[in-house]
Amino acid sequence: MLFKDIQGNNIIKKQLIDSVFNDRVSHSQLLNGKCGSAKLHLALAYAQYLNCSSRLKEDSCGICSSCTKYVSLTHPDLHLIFPVIKSNLSKLSISDNFVDLWRDYILNNPYGSLNGWIDILSSQTNKLATGGIYKEEANVLHKKLAFKNYEAQYRVIIIWMPEKMNLESSNSMLKLLEEPPKGTVFLLVSENLDLLIATIKSRLQTIQVHDFTLEDMINYFPHKAKSEILKVKKLTNSSLGKMITYFQNDIEDDNFLENFTLWMRYVYKVDIINISNWVDKMSQIGKVKQRLFLIYATKMIRECLIINLSSNSLLRVNEEEYKFVTKFASFINEENSIPIFETLELTIKSIDRNAGPKILFFELSLQMIKFLKVKSKFVNK
Numbered sequence: 001m002l003f004k005d006i007q008g009n010n011i012i013k014k015q016l017i018d019s020v021f022n023d024r025v026s027h028s029q030l031l032n033g034k035c036g037s038a039k040l041h042l043a044l045a046y047a048q049y050l051n052c053s054s055r056l057k058e059d060s061c062g063i064c065s066s067c068t069k070y071v072s073l074t075h076p077d078l079h080l081i082f083p084v085i086k087s088n089l090s091k092l093s094i095s096d097n098f099v100d101l102w103r104d105y106i107l108n109n110p111y112g113s114l115n116g117w118i119d120i121l122s123s124q125t126n127k128l129a130t131g132g133i134y135k136e137e138a139n140v141l142h143k144k145l146a147f148k149n150y151e152a153q154y155r156v157i158i159i160w161m162p163e164k165m166n167l168e169s170s171n172s173m174l175k176l177l178e179e180p181p182k183g184t185v186f187l188l189v190s191e192n193l194d195l196l197i198a199t200i201k202s203r204l205q206t207i208q209v210h211d212f213t214l215e216d217m218i219n220y221f222p223h224k225a226k227s228e229i230l231k232v233k234k235l236t237n238s239s240l241g242k243m244i245t246y247f248q249n250d251i252e253d254d255n256f257l258e259n260f261t262l263w264m265r266y267v268y269k270v271d272i273i274n275i276s277n278w279v280d281k282m283s284q285i286g287k288v289k290q291r292l293f294l295i296y297a298t299k300m301i302r303e304c305l306i307i308n309l310s311s312n313s314l315l316r317v318n319e320e321e322y323k324f325v326t327k328f329a330s331f332i333n334e335e336n337s338i339p340i341f342e343t344l345e346l347t348i349k350s351i352d353r354n355a356g357p358k359i360l361f362f363e364l365s366l367q368m369i370k371f372l373k374v375k376s377k378f379v380n381k
């Protein structure tokens with residue numbers, strides 16, 4: 001991966017490039033940043049730059065033998081470590097056994113989230129995974145590092161989400177981070193610094209990676225209108241990774257409106273058969289869409305409240321949504337709106353924690369049946 005493909009982050013790029021030119025490459029570095037920031041992309045571009053044989057002033061050449069291997073993340077001196085699952089099979093729970101899947105995931109979206117990766121692991125085993133970096137990983141790495149580099153000047157070990165190391169693997173990894181063999185560079189890429197044990201943190205030179213700016217996002221999606229980027233930025237909590245997934249899946253708000261309207265109709269009629277069918281469909285659309293749908297549902301309930309308060313100037317709906325909201329608003333009042341918001345928020349959190357979507361959406365529907373029956377204490381107008 002190349003530095004030029006990363007929007008913004010110019011100070012960090014310069015800092016990394018200067019370290020190579022000044023021969024001050026620290027052997028244990030940590031890039032920390034929120035979900036959807038450029039931390040992993042920066043680490044991979046830096047690793048490629050370290051080993052490029054025709055390095056340019058501001059980027060790797062992109063065509064030398066080392067760069068070509070780095071493009072597909074298959075350089076023999078690039079070791080990739082990331083959370084994996086404990087499998088029932090006799091296979092060791094180490095990254096090497098999942099590396100093809102991870103490469104595909106990251107090459108498709110270098111800002112991909114940990115949750116997105118865990119989803120892939122879960123779908124591999126048909127059970128819910130939490131993912132971790134286990135002691136076996138550190139053992140295997142100890143063995144690998146006992147050998148000399150294959151061909152590169154720098155052997156690079158990327159550890160993505162080191163906060164998923166347990167105490168045992170952290171302690172085992174610590175020995176390597178303290179005294180890595182000559183020519184070895186550790187690049188840890190984390191989201192939550194506080195979860196790393198202090199002795200590991202103290203060994204690392206930390207670089208804080210900031211969120212992408214709106215300008216960076218506009219540059220990243222040159223064919224999208226600014227208004228659309230703003231809308232999706234808000235929906236995805238400013239995570240570029242989720243924005244990429246959103247645009248790749250071409251999720252339209254119109255589908256959300258139709259889906260939300262149907263759902264509310266079933267809920268109002270207490271139509272359990274159709275609710276079950278709806279839940280089945282929702283459980284198959286994947287976590288990103290499930291999450292976005294719930295955010296959309298929250299927005300629609302909020303718009304109903306706004307209509308009830310007769311402050312139409314604050315409405316943020318299109319024509320179709322307006323038609324729905326004016327009819328549906330009579331079911332939303334000061335008594336039920338807060339519990340609805342809370343329940344939607346709790347459901348989003350449960351999705352983030354990989355709870356089973358079928359149970360979640362069914363339970364949510366039952367709650368909604370109850371909430372919609374709550375009448376306002378005050379008589380309107």
Ligand SMILES: [Zn+2]
Pocket residue numbers: 051052053054055060061062063064065066067
């Ligand atoms: Zn090169």
